[in-house]
Amino acid sequence: MLACCRHGPRPNRAAPRLSQLPSPTAAPAADRPVDILVLYYSRNGATRALADCIAQGIDAVPGTAARLRTVPPVSATVEVAAPPVPPSGAPYAELVDLEQCGGLALGSPTRFGNMAAPMKHFLDSTSTLWLSGALAGKPAAVFTSTSSLHGGQEATLLSMMLPLLHQGMLLVGLPYTEPDLTTTRSGGTPYGASHYAPHNAGRGVTDEERRLAVALGRRLAQAALKLGA
Numbered sequence: 257m258l259a260c261c262r263h264g265p266r267p268n269r270a271a272p273r274l275s276q277l278p279s280p281t282a283a284p285a286a287d288r289p290v291d292i293l294v295l296y297y298s299r300n301g302a303t304r305a306l307a308d309c310i311a312q313g314i315d316a317v318p319g320t321a322a323r324l325r326t327v328p329p330v331s332a333t334v335e336v337a338a339p340p341v342p343p344s345g346a347p348y349a350e351l352v353d354l355e356q357c358g359g360l361a362l363g364s365p366t367r368f369g370n371m372a373a374p375m376k377h378f379l380d381s382t383s384t385l386w387l388s389g390a391l392a393g394k395p396a397a398v399f400t401s402t403s404s405l406h407g408g409q410e411a412t413l414l415s416m417m418l419p420l421l422h423q424g425m426l427l428v429g430l431p432y433t434e435p436d437l438t439t440t441r442s443g444g445t446p447y448g449a450s451h452y453a454p455h456n457a458g459r460g461v462t463d464e465e466r467r468l469a470v471a472l473g474r475r476l477a478q479a480a481l482k483l484g485a
Protein backbone atom coordinates (compact mmCIF):
# COMPACT_ATOMS: atom_id res chain seq x y z
CA MET A 257 0.00 0.00 0.00
CA LEU A 258 1.27 3.46 -0.79
CA ALA A 259 1.29 6.43 1.46
CA CYS A 260 -0.08 8.91 -0.94
CA CYS A 261 -0.56 12.56 -0.45
CA ARG A 262 -0.31 15.73 1.53
CA HIS A 263 -3.26 16.76 3.66
CA GLY A 264 -1.95 20.15 4.66
CA PRO A 265 -3.24 23.48 3.40
CA ARG A 266 -2.16 24.68 0.00
CA PRO A 267 -2.19 28.14 -1.44
CA ASN A 268 -5.53 28.71 -3.11
CA ARG A 269 -5.36 29.04 -6.84
CA ALA A 270 -8.28 30.24 -8.92
CA ALA A 271 -9.49 28.14 -11.86
CA PRO A 272 -11.49 29.91 -14.56
CA ARG A 273 -15.09 29.05 -15.33
CA LEU A 274 -15.81 27.15 -18.56
CA SER A 275 -17.11 30.30 -20.21
CA GLN A 276 -13.85 32.06 -19.36
CA LEU A 277 -11.52 29.31 -20.48
CA PRO A 278 -8.69 29.89 -22.90
CA SER A 279 -8.40 27.80 -26.05
CA PRO A 280 -8.25 24.04 -25.23
CA THR A 281 -4.83 23.91 -26.87
CA ALA A 282 -3.38 26.50 -24.52
CA ALA A 283 -0.97 24.92 -22.03
CA PRO A 284 -1.40 25.80 -18.35
CA ALA A 285 1.22 28.12 -16.92
CA ALA A 286 4.11 25.96 -15.74
CA ASP A 287 4.27 27.67 -12.36
CA ARG A 288 0.57 27.49 -11.68
CA PRO A 289 -0.81 23.96 -11.34
CA VAL A 290 -4.55 23.44 -11.51
CA ASP A 291 -5.89 22.48 -8.08
CA ILE A 292 -8.14 19.43 -8.07
CA LEU A 293 -10.19 19.28 -4.89
CA VAL A 294 -10.37 15.86 -3.19
CA LEU A 295 -13.25 16.39 -0.79
CA TYR A 296 -14.11 13.49 1.50
CA TYR A 297 -15.75 12.47 4.75
CA SER A 298 -14.28 9.55 6.66
CA ARG A 299 -14.99 8.48 10.23
CA ASN A 300 -12.71 5.46 10.44
CA GLY A 301 -10.16 6.05 7.69
CA ALA A 302 -11.32 3.73 4.88
CA THR A 303 -12.59 6.50 2.61
CA ARG A 304 -9.60 8.64 3.51
CA ALA A 305 -7.25 5.87 2.29
CA LEU A 306 -9.02 5.97 -1.06
CA ALA A 307 -8.81 9.78 -1.12
CA ASP A 308 -5.03 9.53 -0.71
CA CYS A 309 -4.81 7.19 -3.73
CA ILE A 310 -6.92 9.51 -5.87
CA ALA A 311 -4.68 12.41 -4.82
CA GLN A 312 -1.67 10.37 -5.87
CA GLY A 313 -3.16 9.97 -9.36
CA ILE A 314 -3.85 13.72 -9.57
CA ASP A 315 -0.35 14.63 -8.47
CA ALA A 316 1.10 12.29 -11.09
CA VAL A 317 -0.34 14.48 -13.86
CA PRO A 318 2.02 17.38 -14.62
CA GLY A 319 0.19 20.68 -14.26
CA THR A 320 -2.28 19.54 -11.60
CA ALA A 321 -2.11 19.24 -7.81
CA ALA A 322 -4.45 17.61 -5.32
CA ARG A 323 -6.01 19.73 -2.60
CA LEU A 324 -7.35 17.42 0.14
CA ARG A 325 -10.23 18.67 2.26
CA THR A 326 -12.74 17.07 4.63
CA VAL A 327 -16.03 18.05 6.25
CA PRO A 328 -16.93 18.07 9.96
CA PRO A 329 -19.30 15.50 11.47
CA VAL A 330 -22.90 16.51 12.14
CA SER A 331 -25.20 15.68 15.03
CA ALA A 332 -28.98 15.39 15.30
CA THR A 333 -28.75 17.79 18.22
CA VAL A 334 -26.36 20.70 18.48
CA GLU A 335 -24.27 19.15 21.24
CA VAL A 336 -20.66 19.86 20.44
CA ALA A 337 -19.28 22.19 17.84
CA ALA A 338 -16.60 20.65 15.63
CA PRO A 339 -13.10 21.84 16.45
CA PRO A 340 -12.03 24.68 14.15
CA VAL A 341 -9.24 22.46 12.81
CA PRO A 342 -9.68 18.67 12.51
CA PRO A 343 -7.48 16.74 14.94
CA SER A 344 -6.03 14.76 12.02
CA GLY A 345 -6.29 14.50 8.27
CA ALA A 346 -7.18 17.23 5.81
CA PRO A 347 -8.42 20.71 6.76
CA TYR A 348 -12.14 21.41 6.64
CA ALA A 349 -13.39 22.49 3.24
CA GLU A 350 -14.69 25.97 2.62
CA LEU A 351 -16.86 27.07 -0.29
CA VAL A 352 -13.88 28.87 -1.76
CA ASP A 353 -12.14 25.47 -2.19
CA LEU A 354 -14.97 24.44 -4.52
CA GLU A 355 -15.07 27.80 -6.24
CA GLN A 356 -11.35 27.73 -7.02
CA CYS A 357 -10.91 24.08 -7.96
CA GLY A 358 -10.32 22.93 -11.52
CA GLY A 359 -12.08 19.62 -10.76
CA LEU A 360 -13.59 17.71 -7.86
CA ALA A 361 -13.26 14.17 -6.46
CA LEU A 362 -16.04 13.66 -3.92
CA GLY A 363 -15.83 10.77 -1.44
CA SER A 364 -18.04 9.43 1.32
CA PRO A 365 -18.52 6.16 3.19
CA THR A 366 -21.73 4.37 2.24
CA ARG A 367 -24.46 4.80 4.84
CA PHE A 368 -27.61 2.82 4.15
CA GLY A 369 -26.84 2.87 0.44
CA ASN A 370 -26.25 6.61 0.32
CA MET A 371 -23.62 9.21 1.13
CA ALA A 372 -23.00 10.09 4.79
CA ALA A 373 -24.93 13.00 6.31
CA PRO A 374 -21.86 15.23 6.92
CA MET A 375 -21.09 15.26 3.19
CA LYS A 376 -24.73 15.87 2.27
CA HIS A 377 -24.85 18.64 4.88
CA PHE A 378 -21.85 20.33 3.29
CA LEU A 379 -23.26 19.98 -0.23
CA ASP A 380 -26.52 21.51 0.98
CA SER A 381 -24.54 24.64 1.86
CA THR A 382 -23.42 25.19 -1.74
CA SER A 383 -26.50 26.93 -3.13
CA THR A 384 -24.60 30.19 -3.70
CA LEU A 385 -22.25 28.28 -6.01
CA TRP A 386 -25.25 26.70 -7.74
CA LEU A 387 -26.78 30.16 -8.25
CA SER A 388 -23.57 31.60 -9.68
CA GLY A 389 -22.75 28.52 -11.76
CA ALA A 390 -19.29 28.38 -10.20
CA LEU A 391 -18.95 24.62 -10.72
CA ALA A 392 -20.61 24.37 -14.13
CA GLY A 393 -18.32 22.83 -16.71
CA LYS A 394 -15.78 21.49 -14.24
CA PRO A 395 -15.05 17.73 -14.18
CA ALA A 396 -15.97 15.60 -11.15
CA ALA A 397 -15.58 12.01 -9.95
CA VAL A 398 -16.92 10.10 -6.95
CA PHE A 399 -15.64 7.45 -4.54
CA THR A 400 -16.93 5.44 -1.59
CA SER A 401 -16.18 2.75 0.97
CA THR A 402 -18.38 0.01 2.43
CA SER A 403 -18.10 -2.74 5.02
CA SER A 404 -19.94 -5.29 2.86
CA LEU A 405 -19.22 -6.13 -0.74
CA HIS A 406 -22.79 -5.78 -1.98
CA GLY A 407 -23.83 -3.14 0.55
CA GLY A 408 -24.51 -0.32 -1.87
CA GLN A 409 -21.28 0.98 -3.40
CA GLU A 410 -22.84 1.57 -6.80
CA ALA A 411 -26.04 3.06 -5.34
CA THR A 412 -23.94 5.47 -3.29
CA LEU A 413 -21.71 6.45 -6.20
CA LEU A 414 -24.67 7.08 -8.49
CA SER A 415 -26.55 9.10 -5.89
CA MET A 416 -23.46 11.18 -5.15
CA MET A 417 -23.46 12.22 -8.79
CA LEU A 418 -26.91 13.83 -8.54
CA PRO A 419 -25.97 17.05 -6.73
CA LEU A 420 -22.91 17.34 -8.96
CA LEU A 421 -25.12 17.18 -12.05
CA HIS A 422 -27.33 19.89 -10.57
CA GLN A 423 -24.18 21.98 -10.22
CA GLY A 424 -23.45 21.43 -13.92
CA MET A 425 -20.34 19.34 -13.38
CA LEU A 426 -19.03 16.91 -16.02
CA LEU A 427 -18.72 13.41 -14.57
CA VAL A 428 -15.67 11.23 -15.09
CA GLY A 429 -15.79 7.48 -14.44
CA LEU A 430 -13.52 4.50 -15.02
CA PRO A 431 -13.44 2.72 -18.41
CA TYR A 432 -12.96 -1.03 -18.89
CA THR A 433 -9.64 -0.27 -20.52
CA GLU A 434 -8.51 -0.44 -16.89
CA PRO A 435 -7.87 -4.22 -16.56
CA ASP A 436 -8.44 -4.15 -12.78
CA LEU A 437 -12.08 -3.35 -13.36
CA THR A 438 -12.59 -6.84 -14.74
CA THR A 439 -10.43 -8.75 -12.28
CA THR A 440 -11.10 -7.02 -8.95
CA ARG A 441 -12.56 -9.18 -6.18
CA SER A 442 -12.92 -6.16 -3.89
CA GLY A 443 -13.89 -2.59 -4.83
CA GLY A 444 -13.61 -0.62 -8.07
CA THR A 445 -16.51 0.23 -10.38
CA PRO A 446 -17.08 2.04 -13.68
CA TYR A 447 -19.01 4.69 -11.71
CA GLY A 448 -16.06 5.60 -9.53
CA ALA A 449 -13.45 4.27 -7.13
CA SER A 450 -14.51 2.16 -4.17
CA HIS A 451 -13.05 0.26 -1.24
CA TYR A 452 -14.45 -2.84 0.44
CA ALA A 453 -13.41 -2.52 4.09
CA PRO A 454 -14.90 -5.43 6.05
CA HIS A 455 -15.16 -4.82 9.81
CA ASN A 456 -12.26 -6.21 11.85
CA ALA A 457 -10.51 -7.52 8.75
CA GLY A 458 -7.60 -5.14 9.24
CA ARG A 459 -7.25 -5.01 5.50
CA GLY A 460 -6.19 -1.85 3.69
CA VAL A 461 -6.92 -0.80 0.14
CA THR A 462 -6.22 -3.74 -2.19
CA ASP A 463 -3.87 -3.42 -5.14
CA GLU A 464 -6.80 -3.34 -7.58
CA GLU A 465 -8.67 -0.71 -5.55
CA ARG A 466 -5.55 1.42 -5.29
CA ARG A 467 -4.70 1.23 -8.99
CA LEU A 468 -8.28 2.08 -9.93
CA ALA A 469 -8.39 5.02 -7.51
CA VAL A 470 -5.09 6.34 -8.84
CA ALA A 471 -6.42 5.93 -12.40
CA LEU A 472 -9.55 7.87 -11.48
CA GLY A 473 -7.49 10.72 -10.04
CA ARG A 474 -5.35 10.74 -13.18
CA ARG A 475 -8.38 10.78 -15.49
CA LEU A 476 -9.99 13.58 -13.50
CA ALA A 477 -6.81 15.67 -13.63
CA GLN A 478 -6.39 15.04 -17.36
CA ALA A 479 -10.02 16.01 -17.96
CA ALA A 480 -9.46 19.27 -16.08
CA LEU A 481 -6.47 20.05 -18.27
CA LYS A 482 -8.34 19.16 -21.47
CA LEU A 483 -11.17 21.44 -20.42
CA GLY A 484 -8.58 24.16 -20.09
CA ALA A 485 -8.87 24.74 -16.36
Ligand SMILES: Cc1cc2nc3c(=O)[nH]c(=O)nc-3n(C[C@H](O)[C@H](O)[C@H](O)COP(=O)(O)O)c2cc1C
Pocket residue numbers: 297298299300301302303304365366367368369370401402403404405406407408453
Ligand atom coordinates in the same frame (compact mmCIF):
# COMPACT_ATOMS: atom_id res chain seq x y z
C1 LIG B 1 -24.90 4.46 9.90
C2 LIG B 1 -24.07 3.58 9.02
C3 LIG B 1 -24.62 3.03 7.89
C4 LIG B 1 -23.86 2.18 7.07
N1 LIG B 1 -24.44 1.65 5.95
C5 LIG B 1 -23.73 0.78 5.20
C6 LIG B 1 -24.31 0.21 4.04
O1 LIG B 1 -25.43 0.53 3.63
N2 LIG B 1 -23.58 -0.71 3.34
C7 LIG B 1 -22.32 -1.10 3.76
O2 LIG B 1 -21.72 -1.97 3.14
N3 LIG B 1 -21.72 -0.50 4.81
C8 LIG B 1 -22.40 0.42 5.54
N4 LIG B 1 -21.80 1.02 6.62
C9 LIG B 1 -20.37 0.77 6.87
C10 LIG B 1 -19.46 1.85 6.27
O3 LIG B 1 -19.85 2.19 4.96
C11 LIG B 1 -18.02 1.34 6.21
O4 LIG B 1 -17.60 0.95 7.50
C12 LIG B 1 -17.06 2.35 5.61
O5 LIG B 1 -15.92 1.66 5.18
C13 LIG B 1 -16.65 3.43 6.61
O6 LIG B 1 -15.80 4.35 5.97
P1 LIG B 1 -14.81 5.30 6.81
O7 LIG B 1 -13.75 4.39 7.44
O8 LIG B 1 -14.21 6.20 5.79
O9 LIG B 1 -15.61 6.03 7.85
C14 LIG B 1 -22.53 1.88 7.42
C15 LIG B 1 -21.97 2.47 8.57
C16 LIG B 1 -22.72 3.31 9.35
C17 LIG B 1 -22.09 3.93 10.57
